Amino acid sequence: MVRQAKPTGSSTDSLKKEVEPENTPDSYKWKSFASNTTLHGLRYVCHNGKSFWKRAIWLMFLCASTGAYMYFVSVSLRKYLSLPIKTTISLETPTNGLTFPAVTVCNLNKLMRSKIDVPDKDERFEKLGLNINGCKETHAVRGNLTCGQALTCAFQWFGPALIKGCNETTRRNIINALNSSSERSFNTEEFYIKYGNDIRSMFVGFCRFGTEILCSDKDFVPRLTPNGICFTFNSGLNNATLFHSMFAGPDFGLSILLDVQANESSISEFSTGFEVIVHGQNAFVNRHSGFNVGPGSHARVAVKLKKVSFCYNL
Numbered sequence: 001m002v003r004q005a006k007p008t009g010s011s012t013d014s015l016k017k018e019v020e021p022e023n024t025p026d027s028y029k030w031k032s033f034a035s036n037t038t039l040h041g042l043r044y045v046c047h048n049g050k051s052f053w054k055r056a057i058w059l060m061f062l063c064a065s066t067g068a069y070m071y072f073v074s075v076s077l078r079k080y081l082s083l084p085i086k087t088t089i090s091l092e093t094p095t096n097g098l099t100f101p102a103v104t105v106c107n108l109n110k111l112m113r114s115k116i117d118v119p120d121k122d123e124r125f126e127k128l129g130l131n132i133n134g135c136k137e138t139h140a141v142r143g144n145l146t147c148g149q150a151l152t153c154a155f156q157w158f159g160p161a162l163i164k165g166c167n168e169t170t171r172r173n174i175i176n177a178l179n180s181s182s183e184r185s186f187n188t189e190e191f192y193i194k195y196g197n198d199i200r201s202m203f204v205g206f207c208r209f210g211t212e213i214l215c216s217d218k219d220f221v222p223r224l225t226p227n228g229i230c231f232t233f234n235s236g237l238n239n240a241t242l243f244h245s246m247f248a249g250p251d252f253g254l255s256i257l258l259d260v261q262a263n264e265s266s267i268s269e270f271s272t273g274f275e276v277i278v279h280g281q282n283a284f285v286n287r288h289s290g291f292n293v294g295p296g297s298h299a300r301v302a303v304k305l306k307k308v309s310f311c312y313n314l
Helices: 009-023 026-036 042-046 052-082 123-127 147-155 168-179 188-195
Strands: 102-107 203-209 220-225 228-233 254-258 274-279 291-293
Touching: 102 220, 102 254, 147 168, 147 188, 188 220, 188 228
Parallel strands: none
Antiparallel strands: 102 228, 102 274, 203 254, 220 228, 274 291
C-alpha cells in the first residue's frame, strides 16, 4: 500500500511566494518602489521604519525642493520666450582705416642677362655701377669673361649652364683670387642689387593704391632675399608713411603694372614672371608663402590680411 506524502511547509511557502507577486495590489508595488528608490528624500517619506514626524519633515523638504525647481524652470522658460532672437553683424574700422600690409614683389629672374654680358671697357659698365668689389681682383684670372659672367660662374649653381667657358677650373681660379685678397672683395647683396632687375626698369607707369592714391617706383624699397633682390611696397622702413585702407576688397588694394623683362632672363627659378608675398611690416619675407604671376597674363588677386585686401595686376 502506497501512502501519498503530504507536502511539507517549505514547499507551501515557496508556492505562496511565487503566487503572491501576482496577487499584490498596485498600491503595495508603488509603496515598495518608493521605499527602495534612490531618488533623494522620497524613500525617507514612504519608509515604514521612520517615525511620522521624520517622514513629515522629509515630505516638507521634498515638496519645497520640487516647488523651487518648478519655479525656476518656469521663470527661465518665460524669460526665454519673452526675449526675441536678433543677430547683428557689423564691420568696424578705425578712424584712419586699417594698416595695409607690406607687399613684396620679386622677379623670378635673379640676374639681368644684359648686365652680366657688359664688358669692362663698355661705358655702361661704370654708368650702371657694375664695377663692384671683386671685378678688379678677378680680372687676371677670368680671361674673356666679363665681371658679371665671372661672378655668376663662381657663385651661382647655374653658372656652368649659363656662362660659356665656365668650368670647374675657371670657377676655382676666380674663388682663389677673391680669397687671396686682403679685403672683403665680394658682397652678395651688392652683386644682386647691381646685376639684378631694378624696380624702375620694370615699371610700365601704372601704380595705384585704392581708388585715387597714385604710387611710383619710389614707394618700393629694395629687400635682399636668399633668392635675389625683391622690392617691398608699404614696408614702413626708415619711418616711411604707412598706407591705410578704409574698406576690404580688391578695389581698395594695390594695383600695379610691371614689365617682366623676359628678354633679360638668365635662368629663373621654376618659371618666368613675378612672385608676390603679402606679409606684415615687421615679418620675415618668406618667398615660399607667396604666389606666382606669369608673363603675358592679367591677374587680379585679393589677399585678406587683417581685413585688408591686396590687388595685383600684371
